[in-house]
Amino acid sequence: MNEPINISRRDFLKIGTAIGGGLVIGFHLGWPKNAVASTAFEPNAWVKVQSDGTVRFICPRNEMGQDVHTSLTMLLAEELEIDPRHVKVEEAAVNPVYINRMVGAQMTGASTAVRDAWDQLRQAGATARVMLVNAAAAKWKVPASECRAENGHVIHGARKLAYGALVVAAERQPVPKEVELKPAGRFSVIGKPLPRLDSANKSRGKTVFGIDVKQPGMVYAALATCPVLGGKVVSFDAGVAQKRPGVRKVVDIGEGVAVIADQHWTALSALADIKIQWDEGPAAKLDTAAIYAALEQAKDKPGAVVKQTGNAAEALAKVTPIEARYTSQMLAHVTLEPPNCLARVSTKGVDVWVSTQFPQRAQAIAAQAAGVKPEQVRIHAQFIGGGFGRRLDADFIGQTVAIAKVVPGTPVKLIWTREDDVTHDFYRPPSLHLLRGALDGSRIVAFSHKLISPSITARMFPGVVKDGIDGFMTEGTVNFTYDIPNLDLRTVIQEVGIRVGYWRSVSNALNAFAIESFIDELAQTAGNDPVSFRLAMLDKLPRQQAVLQRAVKDAGFSSTPKGGRAFGVASMECYDTHIALVAEVSGTADKIKLEKLTFAADCGIAVHPDQVIAQLQSGAVTGLINTMRSKVTVKDGRIEQSNFDTFTIPRMYEVPPIEVVPIPSGGRPGGMGEAGVPLVAPAIANAVFALTGKRLRSLPLEDGEISFG
Amino acid sequence: MILLEVNGKKYKVDVAPDVPLLWVIREQVGLTGTKFGCGMALCGACTVLIDGEAQRSCQFPVKDAEGKKITTIEGIGVTPAGKAIQDAWITDDVPQCGYCQSGQIVQAAALLKDKPKPSDADIDAVMSGNLCRCGTYQRIRGAIHKAVEIMEKGGTP
Numbered sequence: 068m069n070e071p072i073n074i075s076r077r078d079f080l081k082i083g084t085a086i087g088g089g090l091v092i093g094f095h096l097g098w099p100k101n102a103v104a105s106t107a108f109e110p111n112a113w114v115k116v117q118s119d120g121t122v123r124f125i126c127p128r129n130e131m132g133q134d135v136h137t138s139l140t141m142l143l144a145e146e147l148e149i150d151p152r153h154v155k156v157e158e159a160a161v162n163p164v165y166i167n168r169m170v171g172a173q174m175t176g177a178s179t180a181v182r183d184a185w186d187q188l189r190q191a192g193a194t195a196r197v198m199l200v201n202a203a204a205a206k207w208k209v210p211a212s213e214c215r216a217e218n219g220h221v222i223h224g225a226r227k228l229a230y231g232a233l234v235v236a237a238e239r240q241p242v243p244k245e246v247e248l249k250p251a252g253r254f255s256v257i258g259k260p261l262p263r264l265d266s267a268n269k270s271r272g273k274t275v276f277g278i279d280v281k282q283p284g285m286v287y288a289a290l291a292t293c294p295v296l297g298g299k300v301v302s303f304d305a306g307v308a309q310k311r312p313g314v315r316k317v318v319d320i321g322e323g324v325a326v327i328a329d330q331h332w333t334a335l336s337a338l339a340d341i342k343i344q345w346d347e348g349p350a351a352k353l354d355t356a357a358i359y360a361a362l363e364q365a366k367d368k369p370g371a372v373v374k375q376t377g378n379a380a381e382a383l384a385k386v387t388p389i390e391a392r393y394t395s396q397m398l399a400h401v402t403l404e405p406p407n408c409l410a411r412v413s414t415k416g417v418d419v420w421v422s423t424q425f426p427q428r429a430q431a432i433a434a435q436a437a438g439v440k441p442e443q444v445r446i447h448a449q450f451i452g453g454g455f456g457r458r459l460d461a462d463f464i465g466q467t468v469a470i471a472k473v474v475p476g477t478p479v480k481l482i483w484t485r486e487d488d489v490t491h492d493f494y495r496p497p498s499l500h501l502l503r504g505a506l507d508g509s510r511i512v513a514f515s516h517k518l519i520s521p522s523i524t525a526r527m528f529p530g531v532v533k534d535g536i537d538g539f540m541t542e543g544t545v546n547f548t549y550d551i552p553n554l555d556l557r558t559v560i561q562e563v564g565i566r567v568g569y570w571r572s573v574s575n576a577l578n579a580f581a582i583e584s585f586i587d588e589l590a591q592t593a594g595n596d597p598v599s600f601r602l603a604m605l606d607k608l609p610r611q612q613a614v615l616q617r618a619v620k621d622a623g624f625s626s627t628p629k630g631g632r633a634f635g636v637a638s639m640e641c642y643d644t645h646i647a648l649v650a651e652v653s654g655t656a657d658k659i660k661l662e663k664l665t666f667a668a669d670c671g672i673a674v675h676p677d678q679v680i681a682q683l684q685s686g687a688v689t690g691l692i693n694t695m696r697s698k699v700t701v702k703d704g705r706i707e708q709s710n711f712d713t714f715t716i717p718r719m720y721e722v723p724p725i726e727v728v729p730i731p732s733g734g735r736p737g738g739m740g741e742a743g744v745p746l747v748a749p750a751i752a753n754a755v756f757a758l759t760g761k762r763l764r765s766l767p768l769e770d771g772e773i774s775f776g
Numbered sequence: 777m778i779l780l781e782v783n784g785k786k787y788k789v790d791v792a793p794d795v796p797l798l799w800v801i802r803e804q805v806g807l808t809g810t811k812f813g814c815g816m817a818l819c820g821a822c823t824v825l826i827d828g829e830a831q832r833s834c835q836f837p838v839k840d841a842e843g844k845k846i847t848t849i850e851g852i853g854v855t856p857a858g859k860a861i862q863d864a865w866i867t868d869d870v871p872q873c874g875y876c877q878s879g880q881i882v883q884a885a886a887l888l889k890d891k892p893k894p895s896d897a898d899i900d901a902v903m904s905g906n907l908c909r910c911g912t913y914q915r916i917r918g919a920i921h922k923a924v925e926i927m928e929k930g931g932t933p
Contacts, residue, residue, distance in 0.1 A: 132873030132910045262869060269874030270865040272809020272849030276875060279808035287803075330791070332799040403813050403821060403875045403909045452811070452875030453909045485814040677869060681915070685872055688911020711818035711907060719913040720900040 108234035110198050110242060112164040113143060113191040120219060120231030122147070123155045127165035127173070128180040129424055130158070130265065131451035131458070132685070133740045134678040135180045137264045141674055142184055145256040146192030146248065148216040149230070156264060158448040161430045161441075173427035176459055176569065178642040178738025181674055185736055186248075193246035195237075202236035203228050251733060257674050258731075265450075277422030277449040278407045282478040285409065286315060288470050289334035290481060292323035292491055295347040295704035296566055300324055302344045308337040317341065320469040327474060331482055351704040353564045358701065359394065361563040362499040362519045370517055370559035371535035373544045377553035382513035388503040389592055393581035395748075395766040396698035398495040398570055399706075399714055404452020405488045408467035411478040416443040417468060418478075422451040424458040432461040436468035455689070456569035459527075460493050489714050490706040493568025494699050496520040500581035504588075505553075509595045510603060513553035516544060516585075518578055522560040523567045535560060539569065543578025543745065546640050548611050549586070549604035565701065571689050572744035575641045580693075580766060583637040583749030588762065596626035597636050597753065610732055611640060614667040615647040621728050622649035622665035628757060632662060635753025637746040642738030645669040646683075650750035651723075656759040658776040661691075661723040664747065669730050670737035679739050680727040686743020687725045691717045694748040696769040721775065778842055782807065783851025793839035797831075798822045800838045801848060809849035809878045813907070820906030823879035824848050830886035849878035856927060857888040863933040864922035872910035880906050884920050893924055 108116040115123040124143055128135040136156045144151035159165045161173060168187075169179040196216045203221035204211035206228070214223045219230050230237075251257075268274045293299065303324050305317040313333040318325045324343055328334035409420040410433065417437045423429045426446045434441040451458055463483060471479040483491075498520040505513040522537040531538070537560060544556040570576075590600035598619050605612045615638045618624075624634045631653050638647040646669075651662040666683050673679040697715055700707045708714035752763045755773060763771040780787045782805050789804040801810050801824065810833060813821030817832035824833045825847035852858035861884045864870075871877045880903070887894055887902045894902070899917050908916070926933050 132871075134872075262866070263871070265874065266866045266869050266871055269871035269877055270862045270881060271853065272807075272878045274874055275808070276811075278812065279802075281806075281808075330795075330799065330803055332791075332795045332803075401909060403811070403819065403873070403907065405812065451873060453873045455909070482812070485816070485819075681869065681872060681912075684914055685911045688908075688913070691911075710816050711814050712816070716907060716909065717911070718904040718907065719917070720904045722911065722913045725914055 106234065108195070108199070108237045110195040110237070111191050112162065113188060114147065114195045116195070116230050116234050116237070118231050118234050120229050121155060122149050122153065122230070123157055125159045126156050127159045127184070128167070128175040129426070129448055129451055131175065131424065131454035133180070133682060134263060134675060135175065137261065138181055138675045138678060139184050139188055140264060141256045141261060142188035143192040145254060146189045147196050149219045151256055151261060152264070154264070161426045161446050172425070174425040174459060175454070176424055176456060178740040178742065180740070181736050182643060182738055189248050190246055193248055194243055197243045197246055198237045198240040199230055199233050201240045202233045206236060251672065258672060258676060260677060261675065263678065274450050276404050276452045277409070277420060278404055278452065278482060280409050280420040280449060282409060282411065282420070285478040285480055286327055286329060286474070287331035287334050288325050288327050288467070288479050288481040289331065289338045290323045290325040290466055290470070290483070290487070291338050291341065291343060292487070293345045293347060294490065295345070295351050296491065297350050298345045298347040300343060301346050304342045308340040311337045311340070316473060318470050318473045320466060323466070325470045325481070327470065327479060335484070347704060350564055353704045354702050355700045358497055358563040358565060359499070362497060362561055365519050365559050365561035366499065366501060368559045370557040372555070372557055373541045374547055374554060374556040376551070379513045379515045379553040379555035382553040383503050383505050383515060386505045388505050388513070389589060391502050391585050391588060391764060393500040393502065393584065393764045395498045395577050395580060397497045397565065398693065398697060399489050399492040399699050399708070400455045400457035400568070400570060401489065401711070401714060401716060402453030402455060402457050405483045405485055406457070406463035407480065407482040408464045409478055409480040410467040410471040411476065412437050412468060412472045413476045416445065418445050418447065419464060419468070420447045420449060421464055422449050422458060423461065423464070424451065424454045425461065428459070429461045429464050432465045433468045436465040437472055455571040456573070457492065459569055485711070486709045489709050493566050495570035496523060496567040497563065498577040500578070502581060502585045504585065506589060506593050509593045509600065511549070511551050511589055514551045515555040516578070516582060517557045517559060518544070518574065519559040519561050520577065521562050521565070521567045523569055525560060526566065532560070539573045542574040542641070543582065543639070548608055548638070548640050549601070550607055551604060572641070572686070572741035575639070575741065575745040576690070576693055576748065579637065579639055579745035580748040580752070583639065583746065584752050584764065587753045587756065598624065598626065601638055610645045610669050611638065613730060614638070614645045614669050617728055617730055618647040618649045618665055618667035621667065621726065622651060622663070624649050626757070633754050633758035635750045635755070635757055637749040637753065639746060641745060642742050643671065643735070644737030644739065644742040646742050646746060648746040648750040650747070650754040652751065652754040652758050654776070656761060656773045659755060659758065659773055661721070661751070661775065663724050663726065664750070665726045665728070666743065667728040667730055668742065669732050670739055670742070671731060671734045672736050673729055673731045674736050676729065679729055682739040683727045683743035684725045686741060687747055688717055688722055690744045690747025691722065693744065693766060694751050694768055695775050696767045698767050778838055780805065780838070780841060780846060781844070782846045783848060789838070791838055794837050796834050797824070797836040797838050797841050797846070798833040801833060807848050807850050811875055811878055813876070819876070820883060821876050821879040823882045823906065825852070825882060825886060828889065830883050847882070849882055852882055852885050855885060856931060857923070858885040860923040860926040860931060861885050861888065861920070863926055864919040867933050868915050868919045868922060870912055870915040870919050872912055876906060876908045880908065880916055884916070884923070887920070888923060892927070894920065
């Protein structure tokens with residue numbers, strides 16, 4: 068079920084590196100045009116202008132709340148000279164033209180959507196605009212340079228033609244080889260306020276998520292898989308279940324037993340009647356202690372070097388270094404829309420309607436499950452009711468196709484229960500961090516960090532991990548900001564027997580907790596305050612200094628508690644965004660109140676300013692999941708949590724005010740989908756230390772004899 | 777056969793009496809704005825009004841809804857509070873993924889019916905039963921206050 072799709076290492080390692088300009092890939096691949104005379108203008112894979120003037124934007128990334136539908140529409144609209152509010156957004160089908168060049172695959176993740184599209188969609192819009200202008204100019208027999216485009220029209224003097232009236236003529240225009248893009252000073256859409264295009268439907272219950280899709284003749288499925296991850300069906304007795312009215316079929320798909328029924332409730336109820344014998348497999352004895360023991364046993368492995376300057380080993384050997392070890396917990400994603408998928412397998416191929424972050428992988432997994440070629444699978448991507456990395460995986464898609472194959476021609480919708488979801492996730496990897504530091508006066512002269520954790524990339528894209536480096540494990544260290552003469556940052560891949568998945572902000576969150584907490588420990592040992600200690604090491608990064616200074620100022624930060632309030636700070640660069648966070652807490656160790664979180668962020672240019680704020684507010688709450696008490700634990704190979712009573716996530720009353728101070732400095736946009744997550748844990752842990760004197764080195768923080776209340 | 781009244785419209789549904797209302801609303805009535813999130817009344821995504829009271833439809837047997845007025849997200853906009861809440865949600869761009877928002881909006885509309893001018897503490901007390909995995913709580917709180925203003929101004933956002 069987990070056959071990797073073919074992504075080259077070269078493409079994959081583009082993550083985190085700036086992408087060049089130049090002509091966009093879509094124009095080279097040859098967008099298939101309609102053979103018959105077109106009544107619409109389709110200059111490239113992203114734009115379709117209809118004769119009634121409707122502009123359709125084929126959105127290459129999936130909307131999961133992070134605002135790609137609106138933000139990416141703004142990029143296109145800026146150059147196409149149209150009102151973004153009237154654009155109809157469609158989710159793209161699987162096609163190489165829609166590959167996210169920062170990751171080398173058609174996927175939505177790693178905070179890349181806006182960064183990847185920044186040049187591409189503005190060029191797509193500009194190309195379309197130039198062709199429309201040229202078409203009008205030809206019609207009027209005037210030089211194109213005398214015409215201009217404005218609000219969906221081409222204008223020459225007093226003459227004016229709507230785009231819709233130009234579609235046939237524009238379609239015959241040659242595609243320009245080069246287009247000039249507007250300088251930032253002339254932007255009228257980018258960086259300006261605009262309502263989200265999806266807010267109204269989402270507020271009226273009209274948005275169709277994957278779980279809401281209907282197809283004629285659709286039936287429902289519920290699936291029981293082994294309580295131990297990786298277990299298989301040995302035998303089962305479906306005698307009673309099959310007699311239940313409404314049950315169509317009971318299906319063995321190897322990893323589980325499914326009931327197909329007219330209604331989902333019938334399928335669920337019938338499933339409860341089936342007794343299944345499982346082969347629990349090698350994970351049957353696994354428990355949480357064994358998982359962390361495996362990490363511990365790998366602590367002396369040299370690992371792979373992520374970043375090195377000077378000679379940290381030598382510098383640390385000369386002194387008695389300050390040492391600390393940090394750990395973080397496993398986490399489930401708990402997207403509020405549980406995993407689900409609708410699939411129809413027929414002689415005409417396979418249709419899949421699904422909320423997915425990774426249509427290309429969805430197609431590959433569905434094809435494998437159906438025993439067909441990927442091009443015989445049509446992925447109809449839907450609005451996503453929460454991604455957070457869970458929907459980069461396609462396990463539930465493969466399962467649905469395997470079930471639907473048994474009833475050819477009938478669309479089958481598999482819906483997981485919340486219990487299925489919590490107990491059969493790909494969990495955020497557990498991590499162990501070993502840190503050492505040496506001081507010379509109030510500066511760090513040597514610093515080492517080693518992350519030990521299982522590799523998600525090794526599971527999902529095995530060919531991509533080479534020389535012991537999983538690019539996603541280097542997040543939070545490859546982008547290390549402090550100027551330290553002797554630096555040694557490493558990762559050790561250590562498998563621990565549990566399946567792991569990308570969880571919003573991935574290793575940035577793991578590494579930021581360890582590093583930004585330890586930096587505070589070093590500041591304290593040096594007798595310096597945590598802000599000036601950091602600023603002194605950021606001389607070469609004025610943008611980083613600026614966000615740190617601004618967050619500190621706006622939060623009213625004080626290195627010693629004042630008025631019963633204590634403060635903690637953390638700072639980093641991630642996804643090309645510079646960010647700093649101050650956490651303010653009050654109370655006592657057994658009842659810590661989160662008073663406020665204050666971010667300052669410089670994301671270059673903020674394409675959709677209010678949604679930059681929204682993403683940081685959202686990231687902060689995801690950061691609180693990671694920080695406060697949520698965790699996944701394992702006993703006898705079984706996940707011990709099952710629903711929101713045992714895997715808790717923050718509720719309204721415990722989320723403090725989150726203030727966001729954007730200080731965009733211009734240039735290219737930084738990623739925003741994940742940048743709010745990583746600093747929450749270290750900022751709060753540092754604030755808790757300032758308040759209580761307790762240094763907490765393990766996530767979630769409530770494991771450390773404190774309590775939030 | 778069970779007779780239901782949803783958003784003022786009558787439906788005859790052929791389901792067992794103990795089936796939770798949520799599944800009936802989504803599959804038989806065909807209104808998919810109401811969401812399945814947990815099945816245990818822990819997340820609030822399935823919240824509907826039954827005779828004006830907010831209820832978790834995932835734990836509400838369909839037979840108990842017979843003869844009562846059910847209001848879902850698709851029908852909440854006909855009440856002044858429901859409309860003000862929806863207008864405030866749209867004006868403030870509250871939704872992110874949007875999956876929980878039907879439940880949030882129905883719950884918030886019920887709150888305004890009981891407490892036309894809720895304090896932050898009133899809002900936290902009532903709305904903390906509704907989970908938002910995207911973390912839009914701050915905007916939800918703000919939009920409820922905005923809805924109050926909208927209603928005070930006679931319904932125009």
